[in-house]
Amino acid sequence: MASLTNESLTRTTSTRTPASDATTSVDQYSYDDSIVRSFLTATVLWGLVAMLVGLTVAVLLVLPKVFEPLGWMSQLLSFGRLRPLHTNAAIFAFGGNGIFAAVYYSTQRLCKARMWSDKLSWLHFWGWQGIIASAAITLPLGITQSKEYAELEWPIDIAIAIVWLGFFGGNFLMTLIHRRERHLYVALWFYIATIVTVAVLHVFNNLVVPIGLGKSYPIYAGVQDAFMQWWYGHNAVAFFLTTPFLGLMYYFLPKAAERPVFSYKLSIIHFWSLVFIYIWAGPHHLHYSALPEWACSLGMLFSLMLWMPSWGGMINGLLTLRGAWHKVSSDPVLKFFVVGITFYGMATFEGPMLSIKSINGLSHYTDWTIAHVHSGALGWNGMMIFGMTYWLLPRLYQTPLWSKKMAEWHLWIATIGILLYIVPIYVAGLTQGLMWRAMDESGRLTYPEFIEAVQASIPLWWTRILGGGLYFSGIVMLVVNHVMTWASRPIAYEVPVYSARRLAPLPSTVTELDTPEPATVLAKAPVLNFAKRLDVFSQMTWHRRWERLPLRFTVLVVIAVVAASLFEIIPTFLIRSNIPTIASVKPYTPLELAGRDIYVSEGCYNCHSQMIRPFVAETKRYGEYSKPGEFIYDRPFQWGSRRIGPDLAREGGKQSSLWHWLHFVNPQQVVTGSVMPSYHHLLETSLDFKKITDRVHAAHLLGAPYDRELTEAPEMAQKQAEEIAAQIVSQGGPMMRTIDNGESLKTMHSQAIALIAYLQRIGTDIFKPADAVPNAPAIVSPSGLTASSTAKLDKEAANAQ
Amino acid sequence: MLNDLIRAIDYSDLAEIALVLFCVAFGLMCYATIRLTSRAANRFASIPLHDTPQDPRDDE
Numbered sequence: 001m002a003s004l005t006n007e008s009l010t011r012t013t014s015t016r017t018p019a020s021d022a023t024t025s026v027d028q029y030s031y032d033d034s035i036v037r038s039f040l041t042a043t044v045l046w047g048l049v050a051m052l053v054g055l056t057v058a059v060l061l062v063l064p065k066v067f068e069p070l071g072w073m074s075q076l077l078s079f080g081r082l083r084p085l086h087t088n089a090a091i092f093a094f095g096g097n098g099i100f101a102a103v104y105y106s107t108q109r110l111c112k113a114r115m116w117s118d119k120l121s122w123l124h125f126w127g128w129q130g131i132i133a134s135a136a137i138t139l140p141l142g143i144t145q146s147k148e149y150a151e152l153e154w155p156i157d158i159a160i161a162i163v164w165l166g167f168f169g170g171n172f173l174m175t176l177i178h179r180r181e182r183h184l185y186v187a188l189w190f191y192i193a194t195i196v197t198v199a200v201l202h203v204f205n206n207l208v209v210p211i212g213l214g215k216s217y218p219i220y221a222g223v224q225d226a227f228m229q230w231w232y233g234h235n236a237v238a239f240f241l242t243t244p245f246l247g248l249m250y251y252f253l254p255k256a257a258e259r260p261v262f263s264y265k266l267s268i269i270h271f272w273s274l275v276f277i278y279i280w281a282g283p284h285h286l287h288y289s290a291l292p293e294w295a296c297s298l299g300m301l302f303s304l305m306l307w308m309p310s311w312g313g314m315i316n317g318l319l320t321l322r323g324a325w326h327k328v329s330s331d332p333v334l335k336f337f338v339v340g341i342t343f344y345g346m347a348t349f350e351g352p353m354l355s356i357k358s359i360n361g362l363s364h365y366t367d368w369t370i371a372h373v374h375s376g377a378l379g380w381n382g383m384m385i386f387g388m389t390y391w392l393l394p395r396l397y398q399t400p401l402w403s404k405k406m407a408e409w410h411l412w413i414a415t416i417g418i419l420l421y422i423v424p425i426y427v428a429g430l431t432q433g434l435m436w437r438a439m440d441e442s443g444r445l446t447y448p449e450f451i452e453a454v455q456a457s458i459p460l461w462w463t464r465i466l467g468g469g470l471y472f473s474g475i476v477m478l479v480v481n482h483v484m485t486w487a488s489r490p491i492a493y494e495v496p497v498y499s500a501r502r503l504a505p506l507p508s509t510v511t512e513l514d515t516p517e518p519a520t521v522l523a524k525a526p527v528l529n530f531a532k533r534l535d536v537f538s539q540m541t542w543h544r545r546w547e548r549l550p551l552r553f554t555v556l557v558v559i560a561v562v563a564a565s566l567f568e569i570i571p572t573f574l575i576r577s578n579i580p581t582i583a584s585v586k587p588y589t590p591l592e593l594a595g596r597d598i599y600v601s602e603g604c605y606n607c608h609s610q611m612i613r614p615f616v617a618e619t620k621r622y623g624e625y626s627k628p629g630e631f632i633y634d635r636p637f638q639w640g641s642r643r644i645g646p647d648l649a650r651e652g653g654k655q656s657s658l659w660h661w662l663h664f665v666n667p668q669q670v671v672t673g674s675v676m677p678s679y680h681h682l683l684e685t686s687l688d689f690k691k692i693t694d695r696v697h698a699a700h701l702l703g704a705p706y707d708r709e710l711t712e713a714p715e716m717a718q719k720q721a722e723e724i725a726a727q728i729v730s731q732g733g734p735m736m737r738t739i740d741n742g743e744s745l746k747t748m749h750s751q752a753i754a755l756i757a758y759l760q761r762i763g764t765d766i767f768k769p770a771d772a773v774p775n776a777p778a779i780v781s782p783s784g785l786t787a788s789s790t791a792k793l794d795k796e797a798a799n800a801q
Numbered sequence: 802m803l804n805d806l807i808r809a810i811d812y813s814d815l816a817e818i819a820l821v822l823f824c825v826a827f828g829l830m831c832y833a834t835i836r837l838t839s840r841a842a843n844r845f846a847s848i849p850l851h852d853t854p855q856d857p858r859d860d861e
Contacts, residue, residue: 181848183848255849260846260847263842265842269834272826273830500854538836568815
């Protein structure tokens, strides 16, 4: 092994020999650690940002007016706009850069090859940072698709596809093809699954019709949109926050412990089980919603099956430390890994448990889910990234870690921080779930006001801030350690140059691969040739050889993922023609369409669901439970996943228009103890009526049966706005409002009027007479169930309570 | 007619078909893993421990 002190020099000494003499020639190569250093630095910095924004949104829940002194800027910093920024920063900026650091470091060493293209590596790095910066700008501006973890609008989505698949995926795959290690180590399998599956999920969940750079409508509506979103959402957790981190575990844990993984066979089973099972589990996010019953049952069953591989992986990780526990006591890196893997076990036990319908009936929409995801994200993803970072810092900067003691402090503060975060939030979740469903002996809701559960949660939300603060301070320690270690780096990094012969080329066909066939013990036995061939087949050497072929292996993973997806997606889309249209459900008016876009832009779905489950307590609190036919014009769907505020699926007509107006000005004025921020800017911003035409045309293109609206949308919207404004004035509201620059804005011209129009429409169509369509079918429940089936569903839901 | 056909399909069968497919694939994968020799498994498991290729590299 030679050593150079300049990376550019190393590159010039690296040679690629022609394939013809590949078996005899020797290559010299070095690993590109500069890209790993960059991704690792980005990981730590974005981790700081993500946790800071998380801490901010946690504060906003208990102090909703904290940013009001900032004036117009407060609208950019509302909970609804910052919460997606927090989740995107935590998942894609902190988690994403951490994944890339792990992949670039380990892939080169597992393949015994430098990344195929340094240029692609750097395009990937800067492209990804650009995407994150775009998210940080657009989300606070209210530019969002409103799909959780897929909020970014279409131009950024295209950039993600190019950077992920073109730069990252292409470079990774070419590195595998040019590797010098015959066997693809199992960590690389996890990386392959990550790259191909995330690409598939991302593309199909983001198919939209754009009407401008910052606005689009999904091609899916209602039930289909919800299904696609949670097919994506769940598998984003699976293939962005699980599989790459398992790859990380299977590489960095053996490195840090200096011993091989406990069971390589178990790691293979772990991999294929996750690939086969995870993709089916998405529908468990939509239990008791308008999604077909069979899809939910399938999702629950496969979620329960996930227990096996997940715990197999956890046990494999922990047992890798067999005989090395004395190292754990002195090495903070191994401690981070032990805590991380333990949280993996906890989170993957809890996830399947939450998919059980009766438990989900209690936990869904409550803070329980929030505690669950933070147990996984802070405990599993965070701790694994921290462990990897502390292991990499001295190696990448070629100097000892600045402070091992500070790393130890980070470990304990982060661990205590996680516990202080999740325990009160579990309690809050259970409290909310139980209060929402509690009924007295006369069958009335014990806590009929939603705000009662909110008030009960506030002390627990304060405790969460303490836990989050501790976790954040741990990351500050990491930043300090990182910077100080970097500061003591050598003037020039030493770049080892390795020598190795290239791999002999593999045959290109399966036939050639199986030649010569492995020997069979039945060669001389008096048995049929079929038995001999079966014996050869059963030795599975063909499988082993397939594992060596990255392209073929990638295709196998794609088949597993796509086949599982199609089994759920195809029927769900065919049901589109099976969902009997509710005759009285009509497309939104132009003004309501504009109001709905404001609802989406403000991120109202972050706090309000629009899905009443068929539970007695829910129907008593909110009204008739939701039907699939009600959502056929909802692009994007707005079912939400959490209720910080009450469900809005039957909000239309519940309150007067003036009530909504006053609620936007100051929510606490009409709901004492509300944690909703003021949306007075909606009252002071004029609505662009002309732009409504584009929205109407897009909705029409996607199937909304508009007629006069196509040519007269602005006029129709103005007329409806006048009517609503007149209602507000007649109820005692203002005719106009003075805005900051001293000018006046008529009530009917404000954005608030459009939003009120939308809110007053939600969930009302179902009660209107079906006069427009002759012989209209009766209202149907999920999957087109009959009245008796609906009664059965009601009974099941009642039993679940 | 196509509409009638689509309406007539019982999609709940897909759940059972999916489960059978999964069981077949899972069983095959488990069998392939069990057939992996201990020598090969140990060699594969040790790959991350070395930053340079360990010969022989074509060992099963």
